[in-house]
Amino acid sequence: MLEPAVVQGVLHEALRHGGDLAEIFVEDRRSTTVRLDDGRIEELTSGRDRGAGIRVVVGDTTGFAHTAALDPAGLLAAAEAAGAAARQGGGGTRVATLERRVVTPGAVRIQPEDVSKAAKVELLSRADEAARSAGDAIRQVSAGYGDTRRRILVANSDGLFAEDDQVRTRLVVSCVALGDTGMQTGFEAAAATVGWELFDEHPAEEIARLAAERALRKLAARPAPSGSLPVVIGPGSGGVLFHEACGHGLEADLVGKGASVFRDRVGQRVASPGVTLVDDGTIGGEWGTAAIDDEGHPAGSNVLIDDGVLTDYMYDLLRSRQEGRASSGNGRRQSYKHLPMVRMTNTFLLGGREDPAAIVAGTDHGVYVARLGGGQVNTATGDFVFGMAESYLIEDGQITEPLREGNLIGNGPEVLRAIDAVGDDFAMGVGGGTCGKDGQSVPVGVGQPTLRVAAMTIGGTAA
Amino acid sequence: MTASPVSAEVDRASDPEVLLGLADRIVSWARDGEEVEAFVARSQRTSVVAYDGGIESLSQATSAGIGVRVVVDGRQGFAYAGSLDPEVLAETLAEARDNVAFATADEANGLADPDGVPAPELDVHRADLASVPTDRKVALALELERRVRAGDPRIRGTRNASYGDSIGTGAIVSSRGIRAVGSSTTSYVAVLALAGDGDETQTGGGVSVGRHPDELDLDEAALDAVTRATRMLGARQAPTQRLTVVLEPEITAAFLGIIGATLSGESVLKGRSLFANRVGETVAAPLLTLVDDPTNPATLAADPFDGEGLASRRNVLFEGGVLQRFLYDTWSARKAGTTSTASAVRGYSSTPGVGARALAVVPGSLDQPALLASIGDGLLVQGVTGLHSGVNPVSGDFSVGAEGVMIRGGEPAEPVREITIASSLQRMLLDIVAVGGDLEWLPGGTGSVSLAIRDVSLSGS
Numbered sequence A: 001m002l003e004p005a006v007v008q009g010v011l012h013e014a015l016r017h018g019g020d021l022a023e024i025f026v027e028d029r030r031s032t033t034v035r036l037d038d039g040r041i042e043e044l045t046s047g048r049d050r051g052a053g054i055r056v057v058v059g060d061t062t063g064f065a066h067t068a069a070l071d072p073a074g075l076l077a078a079a080e081a082a083g084a085a086a087r088q089g090g091g092g093t094r095v096a097t098l099e100r101r102v103v104t105p106g107a108v109r110i111q112p113e114d115v116s117k118a119a120k121v122e123l124l125s126r127a128d129e130a131a132r133s134a135g136d137a138i139r140q141v142s143a144g145y146g147d148t149r150r151r152i153l154v155a156n157s158d159g160l161f162a163e164d165d166q167v168r169t170r171l172v173v174s175c176v177a178l179g180d181t182g183m184q185t186g187f188e189a190a191a192a193t194v195g196w197e198l199f200d201e202h203p204a205e206e207i208a209r210l211a212a213e214r215a216l217r218k219l220a221a222r223p224a225p226s227g228s229l230p231v232v233i234g235p236g237s238g239g240v241l242f243h244e245a246c247g248h249g250l251e252a253d254l255v256g257k258g259a260s261v262f263r264d265r266v267g268q269r270v271a272s273p274g275v276t277l278v279d280d281g282t283i284g285g286e287w288g289t290a291a292i293d294d295e296g297h298p299a300g301s302n303v304l305i306d307d308g309v310l311t312d313y314m315y316d317l318l319r320s321r322q323e324g325r326a327s328s329g330n331g332r333r334q335s336y337k338h339l340p341m342v343r344m345t346n347t348f349l350l351g352g353r354e355d356p357a358a359i360v361a362g363t364d365h366g367v368y369v370a371r372l373g374g375g376q377v378n379t380a381t382g383d384f385v386f387g388m389a390e391s392y393l394i395e396d397g398q399i400t401e402p403l404r405e406g407n408l409i410g411n412g413p414e415v416l417r418a419i420d421a422v423g424d425d426f427a428m429g430v431g432g433g434t435c436g437k438d439g440q441s442v443p444v445g446v447g448q449p450t451l452r453v454a455a456m457t458i459g460g461t462a463a
Numbered sequence B: 001m002t003a004s005p006v007s008a009e010v011d012r013a014s015d016p017e018v019l020l021g022l023a024d025r026i027v028s029w030a031r032d033g034e035e036v037e038a039f040v041a042r043s044q045r046t047s048v049v050a051y052d053g054g055i056e057s058l059s060q061a062t063s064a065g066i067g068v069r070v071v072v073d074g075r076q077g078f079a080y081a082g083s084l085d086p087e088v089l090a091e092t093l094a095e096a097r098d099n100v101a102f103a104t105a106d107e108a109n110g111l112a113d114p115d116g117v118p119a120p121e122l123d124v125h126r127a128d129l130a131s132v133p134t135d136r137k138v139a140l141a142l143e144l145e146r147r148v149r150a151g152d153p154r155i156r157g158t159r160n161a162s163y164g165d166s167i168g169t170g171a172i173v174s175s176r177g178i179r180a181v182g183s184s185t186t187s188y189v190a191v192l193a194l195a196g197d198g199d200e201t202q203t204g205g206g207v208s209v210g211r212h213p214d215e216l217d218l219d220e221a222a223l224d225a226v227t228r229a230t231r232m233l234g235a236r237q238a239p240t241q242r243l244t245v246v247l248e249p250e251i252t253a254a255f256l257g258i259i260g261a262t263l264s265g266e267s268v269l270k271g272r273s274l275f276a277n278r279v280g281e282t283v284a285a286p287l288l289t290l291v292d293d294p295t296n297p298a299t300l301a302a303d304p305f306d307g308e309g310l311a312s313r314r315n316v317l318f319e320g321g322v323l324q325r326f327l328y329d330t331w332s333a334r335k336a337g338t339t340s341t342a343s344a345v346r347g348y349s350s351t352p353g354v355g356a357r358a359l360a361v362v363p364g365s366l367d368q369p370a371l372l373a374s375i376g377d378g379l380l381v382q383g384v385t386g387l388h389s390g391v392n393p394v395s396g397d398f399s400v401g402a403e404g405v406m407i408r409g410g411e412p413a414e415p416v417r418e419i420t421i422a423s424s425l426q427r428m429l430l431d432i433v434a435v436g437g438d439l440e441w442l443p444g445g446t447g448s449v450s451l452a453i454r455d456v457s458l459s460g461s
Helices: A004-014 A072-085 A117-132 A204-219 A237-250 A252-256 A317-322 A356-361 A412-417 B016-028 B086-100 B127-131 B134-150 B218-231 B249-262 B265-269 B330-336 B368-375 B425-430
Strands: A021-037 A040-058 A061-067 A138-156 A160-179 A182-192 A226-233 A277-280 A301-306 A346-349 A365-377 A383-395 A398-403 A406-411 A419-422 A433-437 A440-448 A451-459 B035-051 B054-072 B075-081 B155-174 B179-197 B200-210 B241-247 B290-292 B315-319 B359-361 B378-385 B397-408 B411-424 B432-435 B451-459
Touching: A004 A021, A004 A040, A004 A072, A004 A138, A021 A072, A021 A117, A040 A072, A040 A117, A040 B086, A061 A072, A072 B054, A117 A138, A117 A160, A117 A204, A138 A204, A160 A204, A182 A204, A204 A383, A226 B451, A237 A252, A237 A277, A237 A301, A237 A346, A237 A365, A237 A383, A237 A412, A237 A433, A237 A440, A252 A317, A356 A398, A383 B378, A383 B397, A383 B411, A406 A412, A406 B397, A406 B411, A412 A419, A451 B397, A451 B411, A451 B451, B016 B035, B016 B054, B016 B086, B016 B155, B016 B179, B035 B134, B054 B086, B054 B134, B075 B086, B127 B155, B134 B155, B134 B179, B134 B218, B155 B218, B179 B218, B200 B218, B241 B249, B241 B368, B249 B290, B249 B359, B249 B378, B249 B425, B265 B330, B368 B411, B368 B432, B368 B451, B378 B411, B411 B425, B425 B432, B425 B451
Parallel strands: A040 B075, A061 B054, A226 A365, A346 A440, B241 B378
Antiparallel strands: A021 A040, A021 A138, A040 A061, A138 A160, A160 A182, A226 A451, A277 A301, A277 A346, A365 A383, A383 A398, A383 A406, A406 A451, A419 A451, A433 A440, B035 B054, B035 B155, B054 B075, B155 B179, B179 B200, B241 B451, B290 B315, B290 B359, B378 B397, B397 B411, B411 B451, B432 B451
C-alpha cells in the first residue's frame, strides 16, 4: 500500500516535536452491497474508502489526525497535525528501523470481487423466492448482501510494519408475516470472514427459510411473561449473553477508568465452576477474526475466565504499554478515521458436559431462548439487557408455546454466578454481530453451548 | 498542557462554491437518457477527551466524499467514494453507471424535480468557529471534567468528558435542475460521570449542544451528569407492577425516533407501519402535538435542504393526537401518488432514504418538578437500554431495560435498576397523561420534553 521508506518519513515527521510513540494506519476498503426489498432489487452500491490515520502518543495524551490524501504531502500534513496535537514537551523518541512482520491473511477461496454483480443480485432473488414459498402469511421479504475487502497497513515507531487483507461476506434476510394477531418479523443472517464460498455452507435459500419460519412461528406467539424465571439459552448466537454480561467489562480501557464491575477481580471466582470464557480472533472464518488487529498485533486466543475464575482482561497497545505487558491483540477500530480501543473479537463460552435435552427436561417452568437479538450493557454497574428474537415457554420440562419479543435483563456478575447447567453442544453463532462502543462499530463473533441461568428477569408484557 | 492550532489537512475545498463546482462537473458528464445526481460533502471535526485532569486525546481531521446516483429507464445505480480527488469523481460516476443494469426497473425511481418551495434562510453557520483556537477547546474539556469531579464528593471520575465540534458543508446538483448547498456548524460538550459508594458504581450523563463554544452551558452538562449518577447510588430492583412512568427528555426522544420511523411513507408502502390507513384518526392522547421541522434554527438538525436538494419544510405529524400525515421522499411520494415532504435523509455513502429529520414535541406547561407533583406516584426513567433489540417497530411491542428513581408523593424517591418497562408504541401514545414544558434540544436534533405515560408494565423482582 505504501513503501516502508515513505512510512518511515511520515513517522519521523509525526515525532518531530517529540512523543513516545507514533503510528500510521492505512486502510483501503472496497465494498459492494445489494439490497432487495418487496421483490425488487432496489440498488447495487459500490463503495471505496481509503485513507490514513496517524497518532502520536506522549505520556497519557494521544494526538490524532486522519487524511484521505495518501500522497506524501497529505500524509506529512496529517503527521504534523497529530504531532502538534500531542505536543507536550517530552520526546526524543526515534523511529526504529521498520521490520516487516510476516502476516498470513485469512484464506479466501473465491474473492467476492471476482464474482459477477449479476450473481450477487441473483443470490438475493433466490432468497426472496425461498422466503415467500415458506408460507402464504409471509407478506414482505427484504434481503441484503454485502462484501468488503479491507486492506490495512500498520506501522509504528517501535519498528512494526504489518499488512493484512481482510475479506468479509454477509447475507441477511428479514421477513414480515401477517396473521390474526398482527405482524411479526423474523430475521436470519450468515456472515463470515471468507469469500463467496460462504454460500456453499449456508445457501441463501436456507437462510431465507429460517427467517421466514421464525416470523411464521411468532404469529402464534403469546406475550412473554414478566418477572424472574429460569432461562435456558440455546447454542450459537446465545453467546451474545457473555459479550454483554461480562465481555465489555473485561476490556482494559474500561477497567482502567474504574468503569467496570470486574476491576481488581483477577484471580477471583466470578462465575460458576464450569464457566470458561474465551476471546479468540484466530478462528478461521469467524466474523470477528483477522490475522492482525488494527494496531498490527497478531490476533490472540485469550482465556478470560477459566472454570469460573477471572484470569485476565483484554488489552490494546496503549493500555498494555501503561501496564508494561503485551497487547492481547484486541486493539481494533472502525476505520482509519477512528482511534483504536480495546474491542472483543470472537467471544464465547466453552462447552460443558451436560446433555442439552436434559437441561430443558430439568427445568420445571421457565423460558427457552432459541435466538438472541442484540444487547447492551452498562459496564460500570454490570446491568445488561438483550432481546429475545425467538423464545418459547418451558412447562414441565417441555418446550411449549412461542413467545413474543421481549428483553431479558440481568446483572453480569450475578448471571455468571447463576449459571447452573452448561451443555455439551457448543456452537458459534452464524449470523455475525456488530458491536458498538463509543460510536465505533466492529464485526464480532459469539458462541456458546446450551446453558441455563437459574433466574433472570424477563421483561414481557403478560400480566 | 498547551496545544497549538493545527491544520489537519491542506484545506482544499472549504468553500461551498467549490463543492458545488465539483458536483456540477460530475453532472455535466451525464449522457443522453441518463439522470445524474452528485452529492458532495465535507466536514472538519475536532474532538478533545479529558481524563484525570489531562488530555487523553485530541483529534483533528477533515473528511470528504461523494455519492453519485444514476437513473436510466427507472433503474438506479449508486456508488460512493471517501475522497474528492479529480480521478475519483469520474471513477465513481462510471461505477454508479455500471450498477444501473442490475437494479429492478421501477417507474417511481428518479431524481427529485424542483418543486418551487423556497428554501428557508437559516442561521446555522458560525463562521468564526473555524478560528476558535484549539487551546480553548482543550480548556473546555478540562473544565467540564473538573466541574463534574468537583460536583459531589461521591464522584469518582468520568468517562469521556469531551468537547467536540464540526463544520460541515454539503452540495447536491442534479441533471433535473436541483442545485443546493448548505453549511452548518455544531459544538458540544458531553460527559459520563461515575459515582461510587463502596463496591458500587453508578453512571449519569450530561450534555450541552450549540453551534459555537459560546453557546455551551458547561454547568448544566456537569450538573445533569452529577445528579443522575449520584441519585442512582443504592439502586435496587423494584417489584413487578404496572405504574405511570415519566420519561426524561432524552428517553422521550429515543422513543420518538422509533415512532418517527413508523411514519415514513416507505414503511407505510411496504406494509410495515403501525399507522397505515390511519391519517385523520386519533392515535395519541390529545395532549400530543409532534412536528418534524428542520426549518427551526433551534435544532442542530436544521438544514435548508433535504437529502435530495428540496427545500426543507415544517411537517406536522400528530396534531392534538390526530395523525396528520406521513413523510415522503421522491420515490415513496411517487409510489404513493403524492408529493415529497422533503424528508430525504442521507450521507455521501448512501442513497436518500425517507425519515424524520428534526422531530420536536410542542411543549406543555409544566416543568419537570411540577409534572412529577401532578403524577404523584410512579417511576422517573433516566436511562433505557436495549432499544435496538427490544422494540419491534412493526408490531409496536417494546420491552427495554430501564433505570431511574421512583416518584413518591410527587417527589423523586429511591433509585431502581435492573428492571424492564414494556408496553406497545400504540398504547403508549394513547396513554400519555402529561407533556412537560421542559423543552430541550438534544444532540441528535430532537426537541424533546418529559413525558408521563400511565399503565406501563414494570418487570423486576
